[in-house]
Structures are given as C-alpha cells and as structure tokens.
Amino acid sequence: MNIGFIGTGNMGRILIDALLESEATHPSTITITNRTLSKALAIQADHPLITVEHTAEEVVNKSKIIFLCVKPLDIHPxxxxxxxxxxxxxxxxxxxxxxxVEQMEEVVDCQVARIIPSITNRALAGVSLTTFGESCNRYYRSYLQHLFSKISRPISIDQDITRVSSDIxxxxxxxxxxxxxxFIDAAVQETNISQDVATKLTSEMVIGMGKLLESEIFTLPTLQEKVCVKGGVTGEGIKVLEKELGDLFVHIFQxxxxxxxxxxxxxxxxxxF
Structure with a gap:
C-alpha cells in the first residue's frame, strides 16, 4: 500500500519513524512533502528509499492513503x-x-478517516484514537487498524469525547x-540530591510504574493502597497532594x-463558508 504524508513536522515525522521501525510498512511505499522541503529531505536522508515530492498533488498521485499532518486551519484549503x-x-x-470526518466528507469525494496519534507511539506504545467516516470502506478501516496496531493500541472514539480523549x-x-x-526540581531544591540522580530515579520510577500497570499487577488505586502505608511517609505526601492540587486538573480540561x-x-x- 502506497502511503503519503503531507506535512512532516513533529507528529508527521514521529508517525513515519514509528511505522518504519515497527516494519508496518516499507520506506519505498512512502511519499512525503512539506511546506519547508528541507524537513522532508531530512527524513529522506535517514530513510533513502522514501520519495520526496515538491507538491501535495504529487503525493496524492503516488499514494492511496494520504495523512494530512498539518495545522487545523490548513486542512480545508x-x-x-x-x-x-x-x-x-x-x-x-x-x-x-x-x-x-463528516466535515471532510462534505468537501472531498474520497474515503475519509481521522486518527489522532500520541508521541508515545514513537516508542511503539500508547494509544491512537480512530474515527472512520461513513465513506471509509471495510478494507481501509482494516488496513488502518492493522497499521496503527503496530505502533499503538487503536481505540475508536465518538465525536463528543474527541477533545478529552486527545487531552489524555x-x-x-x-x-x-x-x-x-x-517533582525533580523540588527534590533538588530541598535536599542534597543532584539533578542527574533525581532525573534518573524519577525516570526509572515512571517506567517501572508503567510496567506494573501494563502487566495489570496493580491498578492506579491499588498502587496507592500498596505504597501508602497507614501512618507512613507516603501518606503524609498524599495529604499535601490532596490539599494543594485542588481543582488543578479540572481547570486544565476547562x-x-x-x-x-x-x-x-x-x-x-x-x-x-
């Protein structure tokens, strides 16, 4: 399947690198372009079999699936x-x-899908959010699900939870x-630990916690229960979090x-218009 990318900024490049590293597709099947062509050429330098074209029209002519990795206001034009x-x-x-997808289907007569990726997909992990237009046939739905299952866990979402799902x-x-x-900066400020050591310990803690959740050894609530021994140090820290976090995350979503x-x-x- 020939795949095109129009836009090779941060997320476009992440998707290309992830798809190639996972061997979901071969570089010879990929055609790319970018408004600043040097960004596309930089990707080609790492993957010489990728084709770089000067225009979006040329990408379409060489591809069946075309990813639009551009800003929202650039999509309609x-x-x-x-x-x-x-x-x-x-x-x-x-x-x-x-x-x-309904808005896109109003403009073009081809098949349409929306897949919202995450930076975690670069590690062939995390979630991608999928929504297929009515125009998108079974073959393309299956192929796109297969493609993204190589770099993520594709999850289908409805329009009304698009923003909150993307926030997460x-x-x-x-x-x-x-x-x-x-968290790291506070540890360095309040104790004798160095920035490098605090960063290393925090990074390894997060990786380990992720593996616990991935293996379903613990859930988020049971993780707290197991670590937060009654009357212990962790409990005192949780009290501070409960008091000072307040509606922080509510305000973020708002x-x-x-x-x-x-x-x-x-x-x-x-x-x-």
Whole structure:
C-alpha cells in the first residue's frame, strides 16, 4: 500500500519513524512533502528509499492513503486544493482533532478517516484514537487498524469525547512530564540530591510504574493502597497532594476545551463558508 504524508513536522515525522521501525510498512511505499522541503529531505536522508515530492498533488498521485499532518486551519484549503486529484480509491487521514470526518466528507469525494496519534507511539506504545467516516470502506478501516496496531493500541472514539480523549492521550505526556520535572526540581531544591540522580530515579520510577500497570499487577488505586502505608511517609505526601492540587486538573480540561471550542468555531467558519 502506497502511503503519503503531507506535512512532516513533529507528529508527521514521529508517525513515519514509528511505522518504519515497527516494519508496518516499507520506506519505498512512502511519499512525503512539506511546506519547508528541507524537513522532508531530512527524513529522506535517514530513510533513502522514501520519495520526496515538491507538491501535495504529487503525493496524492503516488499514494492511496494520504495523512494530512498539518495545522487545523490548513486542512480545508488543502482539501479544496487536492479535490481534483482525489478519487474513491483514495483515503484521506487527518490527525487533527477539531475537524470531524463528516466535515471532510462534505468537501472531498474520497474515503475519509481521522486518527489522532500520541508521541508515545514513537516508542511503539500508547494509544491512537480512530474515527472512520461513513465513506471509509471495510478494507481501509482494516488496513488502518492493522497499521496503527503496530505502533499503538487503536481505540475508536465518538465525536463528543474527541477533545478529552486527545487531552489524555496526546497532551497527557506533556502535562505529566511537566509535573515530573517540577517533582525533580523540588527534590533538588530541598535536599542534597543532584539533578542527574533525581532525573534518573524519577525516570526509572515512571517506567517501572508503567510496567506494573501494563502487566495489570496493580491498578492506579491499588498502587496507592500498596505504597501508602497507614501512618507512613507516603501518606503524609498524599495529604499535601490532596490539599494543594485542588481543582488543578479540572481547570486544565476547562482550558483545553475552551481552546478546542475556539478552534472548532474557526474551522466551522471555513467549512461553511
């Protein structure tokens, strides 16, 4: 299956590298382009069998599945531009959350899907969020599920939980890496531990905790129960968390949804213009 990528920024490159490392596809099947062509050429330097084209139209002409790895407000103009080249044998896959498959189907006559990846997919782990348009046939659905099962656990989501699911899967790594960095900084500030040692210990702790959850030895609640011995040190720390975290995460979801609503309003104006 020939696969195209229009946009090779952070997430586009992550997907390409992950798909190749997992051997989900072969570099000779991939055609890419980018507004700044040097970014696409840098990927080709690492994977010489990948084809780099100068235009999005050329990518479509050489591909059956085309990933649109561009900003939300760039999707509609790109679909209008590509519409003459797209046929029923093509499948467009958007990786951005504010645009629904129904909106894309209103513009183009090809098959449509939306798959929201996570940076964790680069480690061939984590979740990818899938939504298929009514136009997307069984063959393409199966193939895309197979492709992403090589680098993630694909989970189908409905439109009404798109933002919160993306907050957890895609934004979550950034949110929790920020919290962990603050955790490390506080340890260095309050004790004699070095930044390097605190970072190493924290990183290994997170990896170990992930393996416990992956193996289903413990759940998140039972992890707390096992570590938090009554009257112990951990319990004192939990008391601080309970007191000071407050509605922190509620405010995070409120803020991300507010931005999401703003993006949807701008995108809707484009599609309804």
């Amino acid at each position: 790109l679909l209008i531009k590509l519409k003459p080249q797209l046929t029923q044998n093509h499948c467009i896959v958007s990786i951005t959350s504010p645009i629904s 899967v895609s934004c979550g790594p950034a949110f929790f890496s920020f919290l962990l960095q603050r 803020k991300t949804h507010l931005k999401f609503d703003e993006d949807i309003e701008k995108v809707t104006h484009q599609f309804n």
